[in-house]
Amino acid sequence: MVFPFVELPAAPAPAFPNRTSIKRPMLQLSLHRGSKVVSTFAIVDSGADECIFPASLGMALGVPIPNPNVYVFSGTADQPQNAYFDNVRVAVWQFAKPPQVAFEFELYAGFCDTLEHIGLGLLGQNGFFSRYKVLIDHANSVMEII
Numbered sequence: 001m002v003f004p005f006v007e008l009p010a011a012p013a014p015a016f017p018n019r020t021s022i023k024r025p026m027l028q029l030s031l032h033r034g035s036k037v038v039s040t041f042a043i044v045d046s047g048a049d050e051c052i053f054p055a056s057l058g059m060a061l062g063v064p065i066p067n068p069n070v071y072v073f074s075g076t077a078d079q080p081q082n083a084y085f086d087n088v089r090v091a092v093w094q095f096a097k098p099p100q101v102a103f104e105f106e107l108y109a110g111f112c113d114t115l116e117h118i119g120l121g122l123l124g125q126n127g128f129f130s131r132y133k134v135l136i137d138h139a140n141s142v143m144e145i146i
Contacts, residue, residue: 005025047124
């Protein structure tokens with residue numbers, strides 16, 4: 001299934017004075033746990049080890065935070081971060097009219113406070129790339145998930 005990149009506004013910076021937007025390989029998702037559902041977006045991130053989302057989404061789903069399933073990791077700032085894991089069901093939506101579910105899968109997902117400022121999740125190696133073949137065609141701003 002082919003998904004277009006999502007174009008987001010970006011402020012110009014000294015290194016990129018003419019930049020006004022940036023395209024990202026993102027998916028629209030709904031996360032399900034029991035009868036609770038939240039909608040979000042996630043970046044398809046081959047550099048992320050795990051699939052991690054903002055803690056507020058986990059709390060909305062009823063994931064206990066903190067819980068015993070803690071994973072301490074670090075990102076580019078090399079600061080320890082805690083993610084609390086639980087099982088969820090993920091529905092990936094197609095950008096269609098009307099929107100429709102493209103595919104669904106079970107995921108052992110982490111939830112952490114440090115993604116709150118970004119407001120979206122990361123679909124990483126364990127749980128996403130381990131399950132699907134992902135072809136990212138940046139030149140054409142699309143990705144194919146097989």
